Amino acid sequence: xxxxxxxxxxxxxxxxxxxxxxxxxxxxxxxxxxxxxxxxxxxxxxxxxxxxxxxxxxxxxxxxxxxxxxxxxxxxxxxxxxxxxxxxxxxxxxxxxxxxxxxxxxxxxxxxxxxxxxxxxxxxxxxxxxxxxxxxxxxxxxxxxxxxxxxxxxxxxxxxxxxxxxxxxxxxxxxxxxxxxxxxxxxxxxxxxxxxxxxxxxxxxxxxxxxxxxxxxxxxxxxxxxxxxxxxxxxxxxxxxxxxxxxxxxxxxxxxxxxxxxxxxxxxxxxxxxxxxxxxxxxxxxxxxxxxxxxxxxxxxxxxxxxxxxxxxxxxxxxxxxxxxxxxxxxxxxxxxxxxxxxxxxxxxxxxxxxxxxxxxxxxxxxxxxxxxxxxxxxxxxxxxxx
Amino acid sequence: xxxxxxxxxxxxxxxxxxxxxxxxxxxxxxxxxxxxxxxxxxxxxxxxxxxxxxxxxxxxxxxxxxxxxxxxxxxxxxxxxxxxxxxxxxxxxxxxxxxxxxxxxxxxxxxxxxxxxxxxxxxxxxxxxxxxxxxxxxxxxxxxxxxxxxxxxxxxxxxxxxxxxxxxxxxxxxxxxxxxxxxxxxxxxxxxxxxxxxxxxxxxxxxxxxxxxxxxxxxxxxxxxxxxxxxxxxxxxxxxxxxxxxxxxxxxxxxxxxxxxxxxxxxxxxxxxxxxxxxxxxxxxxxxxxxxxxxxxxxxxxxxxxxxxx
Numbered sequence: 001x002x003x004x005x006x007x008x009x010x011x012x013x014x015x016x017x018x019x020x021x022x023x024x025x026x027x028x029x030x031x032x033x034x035x036x037x038x039x040x041x042x043x044x045x046x047x048x049x050x051x052x053x054x055x056x057x058x059x060x061x062x063x064x065x066x067x068x069x070x071x072x073x074x075x076x077x078x079x080x081x082x083x084x085x086x087x088x089x090x091x092x093x094x095x096x097x098x099x100x101x102x103x104x105x106x107x108x109x110x111x112x113x114x115x116x117x118x119x120x121x122x123x124x125x126x127x128x129x130x131x132x133x134x135x136x137x138x139x140x141x142x143x144x145x146x147x148x149x150x151x152x153x154x155x156x157x158x159x160x161x162x163x164x165x166x167x168x169x170x171x172x173x174x175x176x177x178x179x180x181x182x183x184x185x186x187x188x189x190x191x192x193x194x195x196x197x198x199x200x201x202x203x204x205x206x207x208x209x210x211x212x213x214x215x216x217x218x219x220x221x222x223x224x225x226x227x228x229x230x231x232x233x234x235x236x237x238x239x240x241x242x243x244x245x246x247x248x249x250x251x252x253x254x255x256x257x258x259x260x261x262x263x264x265x266x267x268x269x270x271x272x273x274x275x276x277x278x279x280x281x282x283x284x285x286x287x288x289x290x291x292x293x294x295x296x297x298x299x300x301x302x303x304x305x306x307x308x309x310x311x312x313x314x315x316x317x318x319x320x321x322x323x324x325x326x327x328x329x330x331x332x333x334x335x336x337x338x339x340x341x342x343x344x345x346x347x348x349x350x351x352x353x354x355x356x357x358x359x360x361x362x363x364x365x366x367x368x369x370x371x372x373x374x375x376x377x378x379x380x381x382x383x384x385x386x387x
Numbered sequence: 388x389x390x391x392x393x394x395x396x397x398x399x400x401x402x403x404x405x406x407x408x409x410x411x412x413x414x415x416x417x418x419x420x421x422x423x424x425x426x427x428x429x430x431x432x433x434x435x436x437x438x439x440x441x442x443x444x445x446x447x448x449x450x451x452x453x454x455x456x457x458x459x460x461x462x463x464x465x466x467x468x469x470x471x472x473x474x475x476x477x478x479x480x481x482x483x484x485x486x487x488x489x490x491x492x493x494x495x496x497x498x499x500x501x502x503x504x505x506x507x508x509x510x511x512x513x514x515x516x517x518x519x520x521x522x523x524x525x526x527x528x529x530x531x532x533x534x535x536x537x538x539x540x541x542x543x544x545x546x547x548x549x550x551x552x553x554x555x556x557x558x559x560x561x562x563x564x565x566x567x568x569x570x571x572x573x574x575x576x577x578x579x580x581x582x583x584x585x586x587x588x589x590x591x592x593x594x595x596x597x598x599x600x601x602x603x604x605x606x607x608x609x610x611x612x613x614x615x616x617x618x619x620x621x622x623x624x625x626x627x628x629x630x631x632x633x634x635x636x637x638x639x640x641x642x643x644x645x646x647x648x649x650x651x652x653x654x655x656x657x658x659x660x661x662x663x664x665x666x667x668x669x670x671x672x673x674x675x676x677x678x679x680x681x682x683x684x685x686x687x688x689x690x691x692x693x694x695x696x697x
Binding site: 002005006009010013014207211214216217219220221222223224225226227 | 433437438456458459462464468470471472473475476477481488489490533
């Protein structure tokens with residue numbers, strides 16, 4: 001198969017320039033996968049941090065002492081003089097995030113079932129304040145529960161019950177299983193293939209096409225005993241081999257970088273979408289190779305076409321951050337549908353027909369692009385031949 | 388007959404590129420197609436190779452009609468195009484290997500033929516060079532190597548020495564003679580009459596798509612009235628003396644372009660002697676004096692009224 005071997009030789013000569021794109025892909029994938037490790041840690045681990053608060057009590061009862069001890073588990077008490085100016089300054093300068101004032105006789109009235117209020121001042125929107133609030137509510141609600149169901153209970157007895165009850169803690173374990181973050185990072189890696197794979201395919205295909213489209217070489221080939229049909233078949237076989245190899249190398253890189261998700265159904269669909277996108281990239285390379293005349297123009301055209309469509313389609317910047325009109329323009333590029341399909345695959349947790357339908361329709365659009373590019377290339381080549 | 392062309396007509400719109408061209412080539416010949424640029428040499432070659440569709444006529448190669456699908460015929464033809472047709476991405480060796488591989492399937496035989504061709508064309512030192520690093524002459528040699536590596540029975544060389552230095556040209560011509568001596572029939576097109584005269588056993592002169600003369604170089608020269616061309620270098624000759632010179636027997640024309648007097652004579656004896664006697668008698672001072680036999684250019688000039696290189 002001389003034409004097949006020739007195409008493979010031309011590809012081999014272009015491997016150094018093609019490898020650049022592969023290295024960029026692997027590099028970006030490594031960065032993405034390592035950055036994804038940190039949010040995973042944040043989900044799996046929890047560290048309790050104490051908030052700084054001021055606790056001003058005008059009631060020295062055991063119940064309030066118990067409340068102070070309970071809050072003390074999640075807060076540091078800061079001594080601040082009990083006057084309005086000092087307390088406001090402390091809040092403003094964030095020396096404390098919460099001020100709790102217990103009025104005189106609070107415990108007695110609370111036990112008697114009268115309506116009483118704690119005075120609280122806090123930094124608006126502070127998560128620590130909300131946490132302290134919850135703790136106070138929990139303490140007093142539990143105390144109320146005991147008071148309603150136990151007659152003649154002393155304050156000391158009540159505090160003992162409260163301490164016993166509130167010391168019980170539930171252990172929550174966050175499983176390090178697949179999370180949405182993990183899969184969306186995987187989607188990003190596959191999305192990035194839209195750049196690296198397209199670039200590799202266009203450069204490789206154009207290199208072959210440039211060599212074979214030379215008029216003198218075409219004439220020379222026509223004088224040989226190899227028929228046009230045989231020659232074309234060998235050419236297409238070489239293109240398939242090259243595209244398949246380029247796709248396989250990147251898929252293997254994806255697998256190595258994310259071994260965790262290799263055996264999931266999501267990965268199967270990522271593979272399908274990337275395979276269809278590979279056909280599309282090959283057809284686009286065939287089209288560009290049919291149009292472009294000089295080899296010097298190919299890297300420039302590749303960059304304009306691939307980078308342009310990738311920027312518009314949300315390969316580098318998430319699609320959510322792009323404007324509606326930008327996405328509308330991007331919908332005329334196959335990269336947009338590839339990214340859309342991958343993002344949808346990342347969201348899949350059920351694999352029934354209704355969940356898969358949007359994914360398949362996006363993949364079908366990519367296939368339509370591939371067919372259109374291929375048909376256009378054939379038309380251009382035929383027109384050129386007649387001219 | 389290796390090649391037989393009958394009444395070949397090829398038109399490009401209103402322009403007639405080949406006008407009822409007919410010729411035949413015998414086995415073992417070096418057949419020269421001589422004509423100025425645009426005379427139809429390459430068009431004729433392209434029609435023989437079925438690269439061009441022609442309007443009328445018949446072409447037979449190896450006794451069979453030549454068609455674009457006649458792959459068994461193409462297998463025995465080697466073609467060296469006018470423009471160098473090699474792959475810039477491949478080395479010298481890889482290019483020859485590729486073109487040889489289009490004809491030869493057996494890997495060992497192909498390897499042997501490629502090595503022989505590299506040796507034959509003197510490209511051994513450059514086997515790992517890419518075409519862009521080769522000089523014009525070496526590039527032409529590579530072009531030839533790609534065309535002949537499979538040892539074809541018929542080799543078509545379309546102006547293979549265009550833009551080649553004299554040293555490389557001589558090597559190429561020498562190589563073509565060697566190929567012929569090994570049994571290959573050769574069709575050689577050129578607008579360089581010296582080359583054609585030097586290597587071709589039979590020549591066809593074409594102009595405006597028509598064959599104007601065919602034969603060996605001796606036969607072609609015998610077709611014209613010009614017998615001898617005498618050139619005299621002189622700085623001091625009058626118009627009257629030139630007019631008297633023209634009166635001498637067999638003298639056809641006398642032209643003076645200071646300092647050279649160009650005298651053309653028809654076939655006859657003692658033409659140079661008569662001119663020398665006249666110069667002596669008239670006391671015309673002269674530097675050099677020499678006589679030349681007619682060239683193919685003179686043949687072309689006499690038949691068409693214009694120079695071959697116009």
